[in-house]
Amino acid sequence: xxxxxxxxxxxxxxxxxxxxxxxxxxxxxxxxxxxxxxxxxxxxxxxxxxxxxxxxxxxxxxxxxxxxxxxxxxxxxxxxxxxxxxxxxxxxxxxxxxxxxxxxxxxxxxxxxxxxxxxxxxxxxxxxxxxxxxxxxxxxxxxxxxxxxxxxxxxxxxxxxxxxxxxxxxxxxxxxxxxxxxxxxxxxxxxxxxxxxxxxxxxxxxxxxxxxxxxxxxxxxxxxxxxxxxxxxxxxxxxxxxxxxxxxxxxxxxxxxxxxxxxxxxxxxxxxxxxxxxxxxxxxxxxxxxxxxxxxxxxxxxxxxxxxxxxxxxxxxxxxxxxxxxxx
Amino acid sequence: xxxxxxxxxxxxxxxxxxxxxxxxxxxxxxxxxxxxxxxxxxxxxxxxxxxxxxxxxxxxxxxxxxxxxxxxxxxxxxxxxxxxxxxxxxxxxxxxxxxxxxxxxxxxxxxxxxxxxxxxxxxxxxxxxxxxxxxxxxxxxxxxxxxxxxxxxxxxxxxxxxxxxxxxxxxxxxxxxxxxxxxxxxxxxxxxxxxxxxxxxxxxxxxxxxxxxxxxxxxxxxxxxxxxxxxxxxxxxxxxxxxxxxxxxxxxxxxxxxxxxxxxxxxxxxxxxxxxxxxxxxxxxxxxxxxxxxxxxxxxxxxxx
Numbered sequence: 001x002x003x004x005x006x007x008x009x010x011x012x013x014x015x016x017x018x019x020x021x022x023x024x025x026x027x028x029x030x031x032x033x034x035x036x037x038x039x040x041x042x043x044x045x046x047x048x049x050x051x052x053x054x055x056x057x058x059x060x061x062x063x064x065x066x067x068x069x070x071x072x073x074x075x076x077x078x079x080x081x082x083x084x085x086x087x088x089x090x091x092x093x094x095x096x097x098x099x100x101x102x103x104x105x106x107x108x109x110x111x112x113x114x115x116x117x118x119x120x121x122x123x124x125x126x127x128x129x130x131x132x133x134x135x136x137x138x139x140x141x142x143x144x145x146x147x148x149x150x151x152x153x154x155x156x157x158x159x160x161x162x163x164x165x166x167x168x169x170x171x172x173x174x175x176x177x178x179x180x181x182x183x184x185x186x187x188x189x190x191x192x193x194x195x196x197x198x199x200x201x202x203x204x205x206x207x208x209x210x211x212x213x214x215x216x217x218x219x220x221x222x223x224x225x226x227x228x229x230x231x232x233x234x235x236x237x238x239x240x241x242x243x244x245x246x247x248x249x250x251x252x253x254x255x256x257x258x259x260x261x262x263x264x265x266x267x268x269x270x271x272x273x274x275x276x277x278x279x280x281x282x283x284x285x286x287x288x289x290x291x292x293x294x295x296x297x298x299x300x301x302x303x304x305x306x307x308x309x310x311x312x313x314x315x316x317x318x319x320x321x322x323x324x325x326x327x328x
Numbered sequence: 329x330x331x332x333x334x335x336x337x338x339x340x341x342x343x344x345x346x347x348x349x350x351x352x353x354x355x356x357x358x359x360x361x362x363x364x365x366x367x368x369x370x371x372x373x374x375x376x377x378x379x380x381x382x383x384x385x386x387x388x389x390x391x392x393x394x395x396x397x398x399x400x401x402x403x404x405x406x407x408x409x410x411x412x413x414x415x416x417x418x419x420x421x422x423x424x425x426x427x428x429x430x431x432x433x434x435x436x437x438x439x440x441x442x443x444x445x446x447x448x449x450x451x452x453x454x455x456x457x458x459x460x461x462x463x464x465x466x467x468x469x470x471x472x473x474x475x476x477x478x479x480x481x482x483x484x485x486x487x488x489x490x491x492x493x494x495x496x497x498x499x500x501x502x503x504x505x506x507x508x509x510x511x512x513x514x515x516x517x518x519x520x521x522x523x524x525x526x527x528x529x530x531x532x533x534x535x536x537x538x539x540x541x542x543x544x545x546x547x548x549x550x551x552x553x554x555x556x557x558x559x560x561x562x563x564x565x566x567x568x569x570x571x572x573x574x575x576x577x578x579x580x581x582x583x584x585x586x587x588x589x590x591x592x593x594x595x596x597x598x599x600x601x602x603x604x605x606x607x608x609x610x611x612x613x614x615x616x617x618x619x620x621x622x623x624x625x626x627x628x629x630x631x632x633x
Contacts, residue, residue, distance in 0.1 A: 014394065016400060026429050
């Protein structure tokens, strides 16, 4: 009889070679083929909508921009106003819908993967196969994570194109790419937020073990993180600039704006501010503006993309660790 | 070689010990049945052996010394869990492909042949198959891996008698062909008689009886005689369980072998697996272990009819 509890180095060579990644990826693909088809259909419709609406918006904008070039003046300001009136609400609504994409990735792609396996008992099948737990789980998470992140990256390109007339360097541009929502939807941030949502979902799934509660938890956690970032975190990536002239570089992200009176105290009455603004020059009154200049856009994108990527990898590592130690 | 070997094994869920100080060795080349009342720790033991659970105390080694759950152990053991979990939305053909891709070895030819024999349509989703067919599919997937050890947790629970017969027939055929060892837990005692040649009786998280079925049967017998003398006989012999019907008493006793003398006025009958198991299940205090039997000299309770 073999002595127990003795680690025998000679036994190492009985370790079989691992099952190749190619085969594990096939398994991952086969299990999510249906959900992938659903996701592709949804995203396809969304992309088609952005494309068609984008062509209309850009067509209308081209006409307005031509007007501004050929006959600058009052008539064109009116044309711009009319254009914004016709299309800005549609564009803004589309942006809000797009913001739901990462949330859906977390809820419908990330959360169910392990929650369903644990809830339905199929983990007893999956985790007792020759390939073990770690590599198949990694393959199952990596495939949807990578495809969703790539899809999100493509969508933020599409959105940038679609929304261009409102960001454009024209007078009275409606939106700044640095504004909280648009910053999230453009650059690399959107792909990073999608990956993070997926990773949050996956971890929620293995922790909660039941699909619907895990989906709800993933949605809550991701929304909370996004809100905290928009409201508190992002503005601190770099120390903001302050100006006393009321003039900021175009498309800057204005964080706060206030007036001080001749005595140096902050003007709190709205009527007083209106009076200052209407009174032409306002000796003794100073307009303070704290802002992030638009030139920092890519720097901020890299910071946000970087920490979200690090967080996602950490969450996926935690998920794998939970799978490894999860006992029946 | 022992296919499962535990020493001082303990598993605690919360504050309850499902298994405690559990030591057993299941030799290779057997169809070993794990029998015991609900909550005895059978499923816990199997989960530990296939690496789904980790021991709280002690160790489980499988396949002659591989730690449970190690790559070599996972490679050599196929497990069919209770209720045969399968991906219900996948067709049978895809379950084959999937299992093939999750293992280094997979005998596609064998699997397809078995499913054809069983009349399981390859295109039908696993969830749409009958309970018996799902169990058959899960077993086919396990056997096509050509495991050295097949572990089955309550494989017969939801099957009708015919499906039970076919299921165990397939297990026995594979065991005879490949020299594969089998460890299964079951409540279905009648079926065990036909298939198991090694018996492990678990009760209250410890081993009560373990040994080859033939040997266990040879070392036990039923004595039938006048009820009035039952008490006197019980003092001289190692009685596992006594049952009194009218004026007659039936004593299931341990013996040295068939040659042991029978008390005058009593009749000796060979014991069946079912009788043996039931007797021990009714007497959780009694134990018959291989080697020097650890017999507790507790007075057996009498069950009157």
